[in-house]
Amino acid sequence: MSFRDYLSEAKAIFDRLYPDNKISEVDYEGPTIVVYTKDEELFSKRDDIARQIAQELRRRIAVRPDPSIMLDEDTAEKLIKEIIPDEAGLKDIYFEPDTGEAVIELDEPSIVTRNQEVMVNIKSRTKWSPRIVRAPPMYSRTVKEMREFLRSVKKERKEFLHNLGIKLTTPVMPGETWIRITALGGHREVGRSATLISTNNSKILVDCGMINVNDPDHPWEEAPYLYVPEIQPFSSLDAVILTHAHLDHSGLVPLLYKYGYDGPLYTTAPTRDLAALLQNDYIKVAHSEGHKISYESKHIREMLKHTIALKYNETTDITPDVRLTLYNAGHILGSASVHLHIGDGLYNIVLSGDQKFEKTWLFNPAVNRFPRVETFMIESTYAGRDDYTYTRSRAGEILTDVINRTFERGGSVLIPVFAVGRSQEVMLVIEDAVKRNIIPRTNVYLEGMIMEATAIHAAYPEYLNKDLREQIMVKRDNPFLSDIFKQVETKKQREEIMDSSESKIILATAGMMNGGPVLDYFKSMAPLREHSLVFVGYQADGTLGRYIQSGAKNVTLTDNGKPVKIDINMSVETAEGFSGHSNKAQLLNYIATMQPKPQRILVNHGDGDKCYEFSRLIRSKFGIDAISLKNLETVRVY
Amino acid sequence: MSFRDYLSEAKAIFDRLYPDNKISEVDYEGPTIVVYTKDEELFSKRDDIARQIAQELRRRIAVRPDPSIMLDEDTAEKLIKEIIPDEAGLKDIYFEPDTGEAVIELDEPSIVTRNQEVMVNIKSRTKWSPRIVRAPPMYSRTVKEMREFLRSVKKERKEFLHNLGIKLTTPVMPGETWIRITALGGHREVGRSATLISTNNSKILVDCGMINVNDPDHPWEEAPYLYVPEIQPFSSLDAVILTHAHLDHSGLVPLLYKYGYDGPLYTTAPTRDLAALLQNDYIKVAHSEGHKISYESKHIREMLKHTIALKYNETTDITPDVRLTLYNAGHILGSASVHLHIGDGLYNIVLSGDQKFEKTWLFNPAVNRFPRVETFMIESTYAGRDDYTYTRSRAGEILTDVINRTFERGGSVLIPVFAVGRSQEVMLVIEDAVKRNIIPRTNVYLEGMIMEATAIHAAYPEYLNKDLREQIMVKRDNPFLSDIFKQVETKKQREEIMDSSESKIILATAGMMNGGPVLDYFKSMAPLREHSLVFVGYQADGTLGRYIQSGAKNVTLTDNGKPVKIDINMSVETAEGFSGHSNKAQLLNYIATMQPKPQRILVNHGDGDKCYEFSRLIRSKFGIDAISLKNLETVRVY
Numbered sequence A, B: 001m002s003f004r005d006y007l008s009e010a011k012a013i014f015d016r017l018y019p020d021n022k023i024s025e026v027d028y029e030g031p032t033i034v035v036y037t038k039d040e041e042l043f044s045k046r047d048d049i050a051r052q053i054a055q056e057l058r059r060r061i062a063v064r065p066d067p068s069i070m071l072d073e074d075t076a077e078k079l080i081k082e083i084i085p086d087e088a089g090l091k092d093i094y095f096e097p098d099t100g101e102a103v104i105e106l107d108e109p110s111i112v113t114r115n116q117e118v119m120v121n122i123k124s125r126t127k128w129s130p131r132i133v134r135a136p137p138m139y140s141r142t143v144k145e146m147r148e149f150l151r152s153v154k155k156e157r158k159e160f161l162h163n164l165g166i167k168l169t170t171p172v173m174p175g176e177t178w179i180r181i182t183a184l185g186g187h188r189e190v191g192r193s194a195t196l197i198s199t200n201n202s203k204i205l206v207d208c209g210m211i212n213v214n215d216p217d218h219p220w221e222e223a224p225y226l227y228v229p230e231i232q233p234f235s236s237l238d239a240v241i242l243t244h245a246h247l248d249h250s251g252l253v254p255l256l257y258k259y260g261y262d263g264p265l266y267t268t269a270p271t272r273d274l275a276a277l278l279q280n281d282y283i284k285v286a287h288s289e290g291h292k293i294s295y296e297s298k299h300i301r302e303m304l305k306h307t308i309a310l311k312y313n314e315t316t317d318i319t320p321d322v323r324l325t326l327y328n329a330g331h332i333l334g335s336a337s338v339h340l341h342i343g344d345g346l347y348n349i350v351l352s353g354d355q356k357f358e359k360t361w362l363f364n365p366a367v368n369r370f371p372r373v374e375t376f377m378i379e380s381t382y383a384g385r386d387d388y389t390y391t392r393s394r395a396g397e398i399l400t401d402v403i404n405r406t407f408e409r410g411g412s413v414l415i416p417v418f419a420v421g422r423s424q425e426v427m428l429v430i431e432d433a434v435k436r437n438i439i440p441r442t443n444v445y446l447e448g449m450i451m452e453a454t455a456i457h458a459a460y461p462e463y464l465n466k467d468l469r470e471q472i473m474v475k476r477d478n479p480f481l482s483d484i485f486k487q488v489e490t491k492k493q494r495e496e497i498m499d500s501s502e503s504k505i506i507l508a509t510a511g512m513m514n515g516g517p518v519l520d521y522f523k524s525m526a527p528l529r530e531h532s533l534v535f536v537g538y539q540a541d542g543t544l545g546r547y548i549q550s551g552a553k554n555v556t557l558t559d560n561g562k563p564v565k566i567d568i569n570m571s572v573e574t575a576e577g578f579s580g581h582s583n584k585a586q587l588l589n590y591i592a593t594m595q596p597k598p599q600r601i602l603v604n605h606g607d608g609d610k611c612y613e614f615s616r617l618i619r620s621k622f623g624i625d626a627i628s629l630k631n632l633e634t635v636r637v638y
């Protein structure tokens, strides 16, 4: 069926099921057929009709009040404030232009959700659909600004989604069917992840990251191979999917928009927010360090304008022959494994992305059960012979042990962290250890964007594991709000912290020590034996972190543009097991318990020989055809 | 160095070595620096200077008389006719605009070549460089028309070659170096050969063939995957190389020119001529059968206009980072293996193309010694378990045996052949057998373009093996001129031949019986037990030839648009060993004796599992990394 056929078919079914439907418009918004009606009953109470039509058409349907009968946002906000009972603790109201929803943040949401009368009252009087959510326990500037930004580009988004809807219903061209996977970056290496899935009908890019090497001799190594004809021009891409916010996956997505891509970015809402945060930080830092910057913040905004946020386990048409479902990958907030269903029952590809197959303090383990999967792509960051083997709880023990030993000799602990993921885990471990008297009560200074990243976690409780979600939302015992955590705001504060003789813990970015405030602390702490530097995250080849971790006795850094030699006398330790990546046993366990078993496995995201060696191990252990592509190689899977 | 740098450097060396050089112009023509001079001495006698400069610059140099001092072609022709002694037997004179040569065809070339005075006389009086060649023993319309055509597009060619020269001297872009091979057709199958070699700087296509299936349900299977982004737009290609004239390699080269390619085609002169012949025949036959034709003869002419003919073993820059050398592949007239030297000493790829590693009645065995080779691509047409194992001489015995048995029972022998290659071999075997009284003297009727193809062989004696060349050119005992061979010119003749009761041999195209005059003979001969059908060439999957060869008892053909069921009672035989392809033992022997040994082997051009199985055999037998790509796959070799 074509675009128009779907719309008139939808209208016809409404006419049959609910003749007096007062429908004013039927249109596409991305993959969803949106029906506008002036009949209050239809949009406020008859979800059953929309569900039935969605099933018949195999398309998503949303029924919304006709804008002409809706209250303007300001009047609606006033009215809602009157309707909500005081004891519910109203914190915020904001409007979702994409969905016609009024999101109402309450301290006690159950007071309203238990009371259907309040809900119906709001809907019938404002014509906005109320969505009641618990007010987040922390304030996130990022989340707030994102909402405002999306509201400001409401009109452009509506047009974009309309055009996308037309594209999505274009019939598939007849002809031979084939499916190819092209490695554009992050294969047989860690960094600049980019994988192209092409079919005879569609071109889909999964991730578009960067390697954060600041090597002027090899600038081309920072980007995936984006200049090859398979992906040029970018306007030939039909869809881009982002697995998670880390810059080695998200870093160059805005570049696609700068150079002509104008289509959708599919990802989770938290990944959207975190990616924008990290990308904006990247260009700020690069600018301040005088590095060449390949895009500007307006290109990040362009990306956000085109982002379609999906929930885990929600299936969406992304091209006429491909359906996408995102699954929890357990790696960082909002991280997803990508399931692509190609053709009608023809073929299925899962790209698990960066993943953790173990329950962590923050997340549930990665999902490894899918409706179907023929080709499966798995990372191998820690699949090497000598990589860490510890579990999460052992990692916590190691960290508290280092803290205790350091404090006993009067020193402080410096922990380089990525703002996102590792910092929150380390915060949880420290807070818990203090509470249980395993380590002394201490100040934990947070540098860079750690606090803001933490607030984003709190804004998306449905992406956290159940225990933490309940602790934050239900028990009102939010560990992130403990007063041991101190945000460092100014340079002066930082200097005072460095000068003070108290034993303390400092969490500072960047995680691989290639820039950021961690270097300031390191310069002052490194020469003194009493201090400790603890690595809790992956240190890539070629980074300062990796160099120090592997036993360097001194390093030369720049201070106000001049080279300074720094002797390293502080204790350098590694708390293995904090990683957001599965270790080798976990990767193997993922495959062993995976359902269904894939016919073919592609191994990526590993340094040196890890991809290749792990593909051999999979072959011999499971008898599954496994290979590891080199960047620039293409394999045909169907 | 840039384009202008090379030219001024060339001029400077001339000035140093030969100050009074009277040079009027220095320019590029394709890969050659052409120097025009008014000094007769310089262009007629001082080849040493050109050679020295070529060595210093590592560029090809040609010194030509300034056009203003050259005689016009008509006057020059008259003058040359006067100068050449009568006893030399002047047959033809034609002028090569590309090279400034006057080609003089003589029955007794040695009379002139032994006489330097005549040569110098011609050069100094006409200012054309005389090139003395033996007059071909047969008249080829194709070769003659080709010369005329190339002369008619002289000006366009000069401009094209000039622009190509500029492109060839463009400096290589800095950046990471990589080399990829993409399978676009003819991998894990026979037909539609097309392989793309891309480097960070160049895009080179080797072959662009078709599968001659006439299946309206799967029209896309006729072409390689030419619509994928790796090769789109065609104008992004830097060079196209053609290994040989068979349509499964050459058939869609004109399509490239139709859809925007405007660059050079590198191949041998006989391949150029044969390809044009076969392509023109293809569109004629397709047209007469009412098939859709994807290009017209003007696109073949466009191809010819852009063809740069190379000799075997001659090295040419084809892009700023790639040099090409063609080597004899022993398969058909002019067939070549492709040697690509990439970067300066960086990497070497050999694509052996269709090849025969055995001396045949026509050609020397394929060359398997190269200056260097890291990646090697080999065909596997007959690499299967059950494929033929016979040598050429055994094949001849089988054929003469079938002829004798058929003639004894009063029947005739029908041999479906490709016009090019197999027919000439079969003619040689039959002529030799008649001469030596192994078979009775008989008429051998030649249908289709066989005679013309044979004449083209005679026009390029330097591409034949030494024995045949001498037999044709020196001993004056040209087997192709034997009066047993009768060209069939008209439909009436054909009918008379079919009606006559004499025992005879008929060689008719098409070689796989998918069209052509062979079908007319087959329809009339098939029901009668006394006749024989002898396959001497490869019968691809899905062709009528393969169907009959594998034992069909009857077939349904169309006669004037109506279906007719034909019972097959004639004897169906296969004379194995006539193939222009190496058998398995020959392929293995090629690799075993290859120098140097490649690091990696890619297997292509084989039906069913042959490519895959042969790659496994190579791995186990030689310990060389061997794989077979699927169409649409890309491997990175550097």
Ligand SMILES: [Zn+2]
Pocket (backbone or CB within 6 Å): A244, A246, A331, A354
């Ligand atoms: Zn990650």
Ligand SMILES: [Zn+2]
Pocket (backbone or CB within 6 Å): A191, A193, A246, A248, A249, A354, A605
């Ligand atoms: Zn990653």
Ligand SMILES: [Zn+2]
Pocket (backbone or CB within 6 Å): B244, B246, B331, B354
């Ligand atoms: Zn061939």
Ligand SMILES: [Zn+2]
Pocket (backbone or CB within 6 Å): B191, B193, B246, B248, B249, B354, B605
């Ligand atoms: Zn072939």
Ligand SMILES: [Zn+2]
Pocket (backbone or CB within 6 Å): B160, B262, B263, B306
């Ligand atoms: Zn042209």
